[in-house]
Amino acid sequence: MSGILRIAFKLLVNDRGKFAALLVGITFAVLLMVMVTSMFAGVMRRASATVINTGSGIWVMDRAVNTVANNIPLPDYVLAAVRSIEGVKYAVPIFTGSALAKLPNGDYQAVSIIGLDDSSLTGRPELIEGHIEDIYADNAFIVVKDSEYQKLGSPHVGAEFEVNDHRGVIVGVGRVASAGLFGIPTLYTTYGRAVQDLPSTRFTMSYVLVEPKTPKDIASITSQVAALGYLALTKDQFIQRTSAFYKYQTGVGINIMLMTVISFIVGLSISGQTFYTFILENLDKFGALKAIGARSRELIAMILFQAAFTGLTGYGLGVGLCSLLIAAAKMRLPSYAATVTFFNLGVAFVMVLIITGVASYTGIRRVIHIEPFDVFRS
Amino acid sequence: MGVAIRANSVTKWFGQGPLRTLAVREVSFEARFGELLYIVGPSGSGKTTLLSILSGILRPDTGTVELEGHDIWSLDADSLAQLRLHKIGFVFQDYHLFPRLTTLENVAIPLILQRVPWQAALQQAASHLEIVGLRDRADLPPLKLSGGEQQRVAIARAVVSRPDLLILDEPTASLDGDTGRRIIEFVKTEVLNEHRCILIVTHDSRILEYSDRILHMEDGRVRQVEDHHAHG
Ligand SMILES: Nc1ncnc2c1ncn2[C@@H]1O[C@H](COP(=O)(O)OP(=O)(O)O)[C@@H](O)[C@H]1O
Ligand SMILES: [Mg+2]
Numbered sequence: 001m002s003g004i005l006r007i008a009f010k011l012l013v014n015d016r017g018k019f020a021a022l023l024v025g026i027t028f029a030v031l032l033m034v035m036v037t038s039m040f041a042g043v044m045r046r047a048s049a050t051v052i053n054t055g056s057g058i059w060v061m062d063r064a065v066n067t068v069a070n071n072i073p074l075p076d077y078v079l080a081a082v083r084s085i086e087g088v089k090y091a092v093p094i095f096t097g098s099a100l101a102k103l104p105n106g107d108y109q110a111v112s113i114i115g116l117d118d119s120s121l122t123g124r125p126e127l128i129e130g131h132i133e134d135i136y137a138d139n140a141f142i143v144v145k146d147s148e149y150q151k152l153g154s155p156h157v158g159a160e161f162e163v164n165d166h167r168g169v170i171v172g173v174g175r176v177a178s179a180g181l182f183g184i185p186t187l188y189t190t191y192g193r194a195v196q197d198l199p200s201t202r203f204t205m206s207y208v209l210v211e212p213k214t215p216k217d218i219a220s221i222t223s224q225v226a227a228l229g230y231l232a233l234t235k236d237q238f239i240q241r242t243s244a245f246y247k248y249q250t251g252v253g254i255n256i257m258l259m260t261v262i263s264f265i266v267g268l269s270i271s272g273q274t275f276y277t278f279i280l281e282n283l284d285k286f287g288a289l290k291a292i293g294a295r296s297r298e299l300i301a302m303i304l305f306q307a308a309f310t311g312l313t314g315y316g317l318g319v320g321l322c323s324l325l326i327a328a329a330k331m332r333l334p335s336y337a338a339t340v341t342f343f344n345l346g347v348a349f350v351m352v353l354i355i356t357g358v359a360s361y362t363g364i365r366r367v368i369h370i371e372p373f374d375v376f377r378s
Numbered sequence: 379m380g381v382a383i384r385a386n387s388v389t390k391w392f393g394q395g396p397l398r399t400l401a402v403r404e405v406s407f408e409a410r411f412g413e414l415l416y417i418v419g420p421s422g423s424g425k426t427t428l429l430s431i432l433s434g435i436l437r438p439d440t441g442t443v444e445l446e447g448h449d450i451w452s453l454d455a456d457s458l459a460q461l462r463l464h465k466i467g468f469v470f471q472d473y474h475l476f477p478r479l480t481t482l483e484n485v486a487i488p489l490i491l492q493r494v495p496w497q498a499a500l501q502q503a504a505s506h507l508e509i510v511g512l513r514d515r516a517d518l519p520p521l522k523l524s525g526g527e528q529q530r531v532a533i534a535r536a537v538v539s540r541p542d543l544l545i546l547d548e549p550t551a552s553l554d555g556d557t558g559r560r561i562i563e564f565v566k567t568e569v570l571n572e573h574r575c576i577l578i579v580t581h582d583s584r585i586l587e588y589s590d591r592i593l594h595m596e597d598g599r600v601r602q603v604e605d606h607h608a609h610g
Pocket of ligand 2: 425426
């Protein structure tokens with residue numbers, strides 16, 4: 001490190017009170033921004049829970065589908081047509097919908113139903129109780145043990161209830177990667193039974209799940225599905241489409257953005273103000289440096305270095321603190337939804353750059369305009 | 379001995395319109411190496427303004443300043459900064475020491491600005507602290523020192539880069555009589571040498587006896603150049 005920057009560093013960190021205030025401002029802003037956007041990312045992950053849990057490579061759907069939860073049933077010929085596309089290893093139907101369960105104590109509970117392709121059971125959950133073959137038994141359902149599990153009375157294998165006035169019996173308890181967004185329990189059954197027992201529209205297939213032979217086939221599959229008049233999305237594209245819907249077509253995105261902007265403004269005002277005071281308090285010293293023979297660009301380098309050092313340290317502290325908080329919250333609340341993504345980290349980083357940029361700009365302007373002559377006049 | 383600095387009819391105005399004031403009027407004089415020159419005069423007579431012009435900090439409206447024969451005001455801002463850094467030492471009235479740095483680091487600042495490596499700069503600074511008798515205060519922050527000690531730190535910082543011209547503005551204004559006299563005595567015996575010229579601005583009559591020559595200023599004019607020894 002050059003001696004001039006070393007001096008700048010000492011001027012900054014030796015002023016403990018101000019340095020601490022600067023760090024608190026930036027750390028706090030980063031913490032809030034990452035926290036809010038991570039919660040959003042977590043909620044978005046849940047909105048795509050079915051996509052994540054099913055794990056299929058490609059999803060074929062009606063072109064008007066916005067989110068995985070709001071499917072538009074497909075006619076059966078789509079399945080046959082997709083199966084005949086070159087590069088398709090296999091294609092199976094899946095049913096997703098909701099139903100009303102009546103518990104033994106007489107309470108009603110909305111449930112989410114997933115009907116798996118009868119022959120392959122593509123997208124089945126990992127079982128922690130029971131045997132997967134039992135899903136073919138009469139009235140059989142597999143319940144998912146997630147944060148909503150106890151809303152069905154925490155049933156075990158053998159428990160009975162009614163689903164849309166049909167008898168239902170639990171034959172297995174499963175586990176999935178992501179809980180759903182809507183706070184209702186999930187039941188798995190076969191596609192055949194789902195469309196037979198649950199009232200539905202003329203068409204019954206929610207999606208066609210496609211596995212390509214190789215990843216290279218995805219592009220041609222997508223375009224041939226488009227030629228059929230339908231939409232084929234990879235798993236990641238479908239998750240993005242679902243998130244985009246919540247972000248841009250509901251009030252959620254705007255609120256998250258507002259929160260982020262408010263955190264940013266709070267951080268900017270605390271840190272910017274403190275940094276500016278720091279510069280003001282050292283103004284006569286910077287003037288003395290100028291008189292002694294420091295050039296403007298050296299003073300600018302000092303200020304930029306101070307701002308960058310504070311910004312990066314605050315950023316690191318904020319991100320670290322946020323990760324700790326989220327980890328702690330997840331330990332206590334299993335259904336807590338928050339995911340720190342690189343995108344969130346990037347957004348917070350850009351915000352910190354803006355905060356330090358503004359703070360150093362105001363500081364630099366003052367220092368550039370110091371007349372060293374004034375140093376003689378006190 | 380050679381001429382260190384020469385002013386040729388230097389003039390400086392401040393302000394505009396009816397508030398326009400003439401701070402320095404057509405001042406010409408020269409100072410030689412090995413000389414301790416005083417600039418004295420009542421408050422507002424233009425001493426500080428003149429000092430700033432001589433040291434390359436404030437541009438005059440007319441006239442020229444030559445340092446060792448070179449016209450300093452023909453230089454661009456960066457070259458002028460380099461000239462101040464290498465040739466001129468400053469002792470400001472309020473010292474302007476950095477409270478968050480140690481005394482040693484404060485003294486090293488001109489060397490660090492000259493890109494002398496950190497350790498070497500601190501070593502040279504330490505030997506200059508030794509000269510002003512404050513070697514044992516090296517690691518303290520300057521505010522822990524007395525006024526006279528801070529003034530000596532400021533002097534050490536001004537001479538650490540071995541300047542040809544040393545400028546002190548009201549160096550005794552905030553010191554008691556004894557301390558002030560001791561500081562000037564120290565400057566005269568330890569800091570002045572035949573390769574150096576020292577300009578001191580003051581209106582402290584207690585220290586006049588140490589001067590080689592006195593420049594009286596009034597209303598921006600140099601009224602007379604008094605050879606102190608001629609009177610003594
Ligand atoms: N930056 C300035 N703007 C306007 N007038 C100034 C400025 N600096 C000095 N002056 C005026 O110039 C004159 C000389 O000031 P100065 O050189 O500070 O005198 P001294 O140091 O002898 O007290 C005074 O009348 C003062 O008011
Ligand atoms: Mg003055």
